[in-house]
Amino acid sequence: MPAHPTRLVRGSRTGRPIMALLDLLGRRWTLRVLWELRDGPLVFRALQANGGGISPTILNRRLAELREAGIVSLRPGDGYALTPSGRTLLEALAPLNAWARAWGRSR
DSSP: OOOOTTSOOTTOSSOOHHHHHHHHHTSTTHHHHHHHTTTSOBOHHHHHHHTTSOOHHHHHHHHHHHHHTTSEEEETTTEEEEOHHHHHHHHHHHHHHHHHHHHHHHO
């Protein structure tokens, strides 16, 4: 089921938007797709080639979910790209990424 800020999701009975977002981001390959799009649009084949073994079926599913959530768009001729909302999401995740790097170094 696609993630949506008003739907109940796995592990939550509240329907809070943060839970829907965490559900979406926690799906296998979702963060990898976002990461691959960080520098600009990519066509499906390039996303799959850079995706570290993601199957075309799962890539299609993740792209559809991210498009429905308004995080990724399909640009004819350019491929898939982050929307302004998707860029904002990556910026919001930057402090978490920095924390994780520091945590990794401390272990």
